[in-house]
Structures are given as structure tokens and as C-alpha cells.
Amino acid sequence: MPVQADPGIAQFEAEGVRGYLHTPVQSTGRGMVLTHGAGADCNAPLLVTVADACCAAGVAVLRCDLPFRQVRPKGPPPSTASAADRAGLRAAVAALRDLVNGAVFLAGHSYGGRQASILAAEDPSIADRLLLLSYPLHPPKKPDQLRTKHFPDLRTSAVFVHGTADPFGSIAEMKLAISEIPASRHLLVVEGAGHDLRGRKFDAAAAVETLLSSETPRY
Secondary structure (H helix, E strand, C coil): CCEEEECCEEEEEECCEEEEEECCCCCCCEEEEEECCCCCCCCCHHHHHHHHHHHHCCEEEEEECCHHHHHCCCCCCCCCCHHHHHHHHHHHHHHHHCCCCCCEEEEEECHHHHHHHHHHHHCHHHCCEEEEECCCCCCCCCCCCCCCCCHHHCCCEEEEEEECCCCCCCHHHHHHHHCCCCCCEEEEEECCCCCCCCCCCCCHHHHHHHHHCCCCCCC
16 A cells, blocks of 8 residues: 655555655655666655656546566666566556546656557557657667567557657657557647757647546647
8 A cells, every 4th residue: 555755645565666755745646657767766766756647637647657666776777677567567557547526547658658659559548648758769870770569569648759869769750650540649849949849949748638638639
């Protein structure tokens, strides 16, 4: 069970799940599982910003460490970690569903978002919508190594947030790639932002509002 840390934020641990639960003052019954990129953990400032924006909109957030980070406090995930990390996301969604009675969203930054989208392609029932922050379309300077094989199988509505200075994919590349997704999708462009989406130009509230809209529009 959660252990209260700060008002509205509690440490959370369950089988295979570790992180923080953000509980809104006025809940809409909806929830989000939110996770980090390859070089970060669940305390990344970007994740805290998004969690705060969700709470302001009445959405509970389980901000969690992926299994590779639970084992390894620093450094990128090993090449063999992907399946276990997706299993960890599945466990986090299950834990959150025990706490909310409405729609559940799955969100992640970079590597975390990639694993979330692969999981949704494998199992469309895992989440109602996706929020994918700085999707790592390809390694920097390697545009031929696309990470989009699962996109044609993705039938979960998705909101992508991407900076114009992100070396993991240009806006033009992102638009072309997500056109392969048969589900509803939306691309929010953050002018001047890099892969970390730092700075005042990223509007977390606008991203959450787009995610929560009754019908996610196409770009």
C-alpha cells in the first residue's frame, strides 16, 4: 500500500512496481502510468511536471521506475531488458486499475514511451490512450534505423510530443512515421526543444488536455 510522503504524493510499491502515486484533490476517476527514458528514473523533472499537470486535471498518476532501473540505479537498460520492462508496465497498469475506476492512460518519455507503445501494439486493451514524450524514432544521425516496426499494429489512440531540435527524429520524420498508425494520433510540436523537452516552451497542461479530449484529432 502507498505510504504518505507529501500531500497528494505517496511512495508506492507493489509486486514488480516501484514509484510514486499522485492523487488529485478532485479526482475524475481516471489514471495514468508514467515512466522514464533510458538514462533517467521516475524522479525525472519532466515526469514530475507531467504528473502535476495530470493531477490538476483530476487524473491520478503512478510515476514508476521500469524494472531495469529497479535493478540498476544508473546507466542505460541492457539490450535484453525490453520484455521485462514491458511486463513491469503491465504490472503498473494492473496496480493502478485497482485504484481508479475510469480510463487508464499509459505514458512514457523516450525509451519508456517506446516500450509503452510496443506493449499497446501487443495488447490494445492495456490502456485507453498513450502519451509518448520525445519518441526515439531512430538513434541520432542514424535515420535508417527506425523503431517503428510495431506502428502498423498500434490501435490505441496516441498523443506524441516532440521538440524541433530532437536528434532522435525530425518533425517531418515523425509525421511520416506516425502516419502508419491506424489509430487516431496527434503530434504536438515544441519549438526549440530537444529530447529532454526542457524549458518553458513545453506546455504540459496542453499535452494533458489533448490526451483527455473526447476524440484525439489527427495532426
